[in-house]
Every structure is written in structure tokens, then in C-alpha cells.
Amino acid sequence: MTRAGFIAVIGAPNAGKSTLVNRLVGTKVSIVTQKVQTTRFPVRGVAIDAESQMVLVDTPGIFKPRRRLDRAMVRAAWGRAEDADAVVHLVDVNAEIDVADGGGTPADRKAADDVATIVEGLKHASRKAILALNKIDLVRRDSLLAVTRKLFDTGVYDEVFMISAGNGAGVDDLKHRLAAVVPEGPWFYPADQSADIPARLLAAEITREKVYLRVHEELPYAASVETTAFQERPDGSVRIEQTIYVERDGQRGILLGKGGQTLKWIGEASRLELTELLERPVHLFLHVKVKATWAEDRGFFQDMGLDFDV
Numbered sequence: 569m570t571r572a573g574f575i576a577v578i579g580a581p582n583a584g585k586s587t588l589v590n591r592l593v594g595t596k597v598s599i600v601t602q603k604v605q606t607t608r609f610p611v612r613g614v615a616i617d618a619e620s621q622m623v624l625v626d627t628p629g630i631f632k633p634r635r636r637l638d639r640a641m642v643r644a645a646w647g648r649a650e651d652a653d654a655v656v657h658l659v660d661v662n663a664e665i666d667v668a669d670g671g672g673t674p675a676d677r678k679a680a681d682d683v684a685t686i687v688e689g690l691k692h693a694s695r696k697a698i699l700a701l702n703k704i705d706l707v708r709r710d711s712l713l714a715v716t717r718k719l720f721d722t723g724v725y726d727e728v729f730m731i732s733a734g735n736g737a738g739v740d741d742l743k744h745r746l747a748a749v750v751p752e753g754p755w756f757y758p759a760d761q762s763a764d765i766p767a768r769l770l771a772a773e774i775t776r777e778k779v780y781l782r783v784h785e786e787l788p789y790a791a792s793v794e795t796t797a798f799q800e801r802p803d804g805s806v807r808i809e810q811t812i813y814v815e816r817d818g819q820r821g822i823l824l825g826k827g828g829q830t831l832k833w834i835g836e837a838s839r840l841e842l843t844e845l846l847e848r849p850v851h852l853f854l855h856v857k858v859k860a861t862w863a864e865d866r867g868f869f870q871d872m873g874l875d876f877d878v
């Protein structure tokens with residue numbers, strides 16, 4: 569008898585949701601950066617454990633939204649949580665502990681604030697969530713207890729796991745549990761499929777990750793990537809053209825870098841990873857365009873399943 573179901577992974581920005589989904593799946597399906605608000609739309613990765621197929625839905629971080637894009641992202645995250653067979657709430661325990669001790673960076677305090685918002689949201693949910701305390705590689709074991717109790721006492725969880733999505737500690741236990749939680753039924757995807765994201769969208773995401781990795785200080789949230797052409801060539805290679813949108817002229821210069829060096833690095837890093845992911849030679853061509861309003865452009869995000877009607 570097989571089992572199959574959807575599991576939504578929710579949490580504050582930067583909690584490590586995409587890292588966890590990639591680790592559970594065993595391959596990269598969702599991009600990871602040190603920036604908050606990296607994931608913009610729900611990404612599905614498929615994990616298998618014995619007879620269970622788990623469709624993991626990586627969601628955008630839940631936070632207090634301002635821009636229209638942000639509102640659509642947060643709504644998408646809650647929407648997936650409602651639809652799922654189980655919800656994993658992932659918490660950056662390092663940030664929680666620092667704030668509980670009266671310290672922490674402004675980013676840690678923002679994260680703790682977002683965790684409180686999510687707990688409030690979960691109080692209205694129809695069933696309890698699984699709490700996963702992440703980044704335990706960064707904290708002392710004895711400091712975990714107080715934070716665990718504080719969160720558990722909110723009454724919105726029925727289980728707690730302590731994990732490091734980064735180094736894999738505890739992740740197998742969580743995976744076995746999730747495998748048991750999904751209901752009996754036929755699998756949704758073929759056994760060899762690990763992601764459900766169109767190749768052109770994945771290609772755009774990989775390039776966006778490289779943009780963030782390279783120029784994250786200078787371009788906070790200001791860039792977006794669109795694949796404009798994706799052609800399979802007779803020789804087995806693929807030709808990909810992409811446009812990177814920035815909001816201002818000055819950002820275009822930053823992205824290009826001196827003599828085009830920065831863009832060249834981004835293109836090369838993206839091409840290498842795409843070659844590996846797509847398992848064939850990739851010819852990648854990047855263009856940079858200035859479009860002040862890309863974040864307000866409804867059509868731009870429709871492909872990603874984001875709903876702008878707020």
C-alpha cells in the first residue's frame with residue numbers, strides 16, 4: 569500500500585525552508601541565499617521514503633508584507649499551508665534563543681516577530697502543525713529547552729523536531745515522520761521525478777540565486793529574472809536567453825560590474841549549475857534591463873502561481 573501527500577514548509581524568511589526542502593528531496597529544487605525573502609513562489613519538491621511519496625511545498629517566508637508582491641507571497645504561503653496534509657513550521661532557533669536572551673540582531677528580532685505572527689496564524693488553522701527547530705548546529709543543546717517549551721506551550725503544535733537542514737542532523741527522523749503522516753493513496757509523480765517546476769522557471773531561479781550571491785548588498789530585492797528563450801538544440805545542448813530586470817539605472821551598472829566582469833561571473837556560475845541540473849551542455853545569454861515597476865507587474869508573476877488580486 570503506497571502513501572502520498574502534500575507537506576507545506578512554512579516559516580519566517582531565512583529560517584532555512586528551501587535548504588530543508590532540498591535536503592529532504594536530495595537534490596536542489598529551490599534556491600538558497602543568505603538574504604531574507606529569497607523564495608518568491610511555492611516550489612514543489614518530491615521526496616520518497618519507503619512506500620511514501622511526499623510532495624514538499626517550499627513557500628515564501630511569512631512576514632508582514634508591504635509591497636504588492638510581498639502580499640501575494642505571504643498569501644501564497646498561507647494558502648499552501650491550508651491545502652496541505654501536514655504543515656511543518658520551521659524556526660531559526662539560533663535567532664529565537666538570542667532574542668529570548670535579550671540580545672540578537674535587528675534581523676533576529678524581526679525573525680522572532682515573524683514567528684509570533686505565524687503562531688497566531690496557526691491558532692486559526694484546522695489542525696496542529698509540526699514544529700521543526702532549525703540550525704541547531706549553531707546553538708548549545710542546553711539552550712534549546714526554554715525556547716522549545718515556550719513555542720510548544722502555544723498549543724499549535726503536536727510534535728517537535730530539532731534539526732540542522734544545513735548539515736542534515738535530525739532530518740531523517742523528520743522525514744520518516746512525514747512519510748507516516750501522509751495518507752494512503754497512489755503517488756502523484758513518477759518515482760524518478762524530484763521537482764515540479766518548469767525548466768525555464770528553474771533556470772531563471774538559478775540565475776537569480778547567483779545575482780543575489782554576488783550583489784546582495786547592493787541590490788536588495790531589486791532584481792528579477794525571466795527566461796525569454798529556452799531552445800533544445802539538435803546536438804543535445806540547450807540555448808537559454810534570460811533578462812535580468814533591475815529597478816534603476818545605477819543598479820544596471822552594479823550588475824554589469826567593471827568591464828562586465830560581475831555579469832560574466834553570474835552567467836558562468838549559473839551556466840555551470842544549469843549544466844549539472846539539466847544534465848546537458850547549456851549556452852546561456854544574459855541581458856540586463858531597467859524596469860522600475862517590475863515588482864508591480866501582474867503578468868510577470870502569473871506563471872509562478874502568485875495571485876495579485878488583493
Ligand SMILES: Nc1nc2c(ncn2[C@@H]2O[C@H](COP(=O)(O)OP(=O)(O)OP(=O)(O)O)[C@@H](O)[C@H]2O)c(=O)[nH]1
Nearest residue numbers: 581582583584585586587604605606607629733734
Ligand atoms: N548554520 C546553518 N545555516 C542554515 C541552516 N539551514 C539553512 N541555513 C542558512 O540559512 C540561510 C537561509 O536559508 P534558506 O534555505 O534560503 O532560507 P528560507 O527559509 O528558504 O528563506 P526565504 O526563502 O528567504 O524565506 C542560508 O544562508 C542557509 O545556508 C542550518 O541548519 N544551519
Ligand SMILES: [Mg+2]
Nearest residue numbers: 585586606607
Ligand atoms: Mg526559501
